[in-house]
Amino acid sequence: MVNFDAGEQTERGFQKQGNVFCATRRVVKSRFQKNSKGNLRQWKNVGLGFKTPKEAIEGNYVDNKCPWTGNVSIRGRILRGVIKSTKMNRTLVVRRDYLHWVTKYQRYEKRHKNFAAHCSPAFAVKKVGDEVVAGQCRPLSKTVRFNVLKINPKGKLRLETRFKKFAKF
DSSP: OOOOOGGGOOSSSOOOOTTOOTTOSSOOSOSOEEOTTSOEEOOOOOOTTOOOOHHHHHOOOOOTTOTTTSSOOOOSOEEEEEEEEEEETTEEEEEEEEEEEETTTTEEEEEEEEEEEEOOTTOOOOOTTOEEEEEEOSOOSSSEEEEEEEEEOOGGGOSOOOOOOOOOO
16 A cells, blocks of 8 residues: 655645555556655656756655656756745745946946746755756746756855856945
């Protein structure tokens, strides 16, 4: 018998993965994998060299907008930025800094753009200032068109230091 944990049900509607039947008595050979807790879980590899987080495979969260466990495909642009705000539920505001060339003065000026990105529950630790890699996907809401694929913590825990960023102005 497949185990079912109702402790993950925090929303009003019943949360389940679309293709996984959680009330089955037997496990048939299928494309769904059993995680370490014995639960059936559907997950996929998004490709493009991004690894599937362990929490997406082992966890039991349900998120239809997650690129690994939901119904979203990553296509188009891959953007890098810094987390500016984490106030929304499962959504981050990411700031991209860039330089714009002004021909008249033969100099660069600093500019920035903000964009909203959906952050899967597979990423537990996310703080303002962390570096984020986001991939473009279909529109998930009015303003969200990107999905977080990787988070690099800032400070001592930072994994990649080869990208030098200029400070806020």
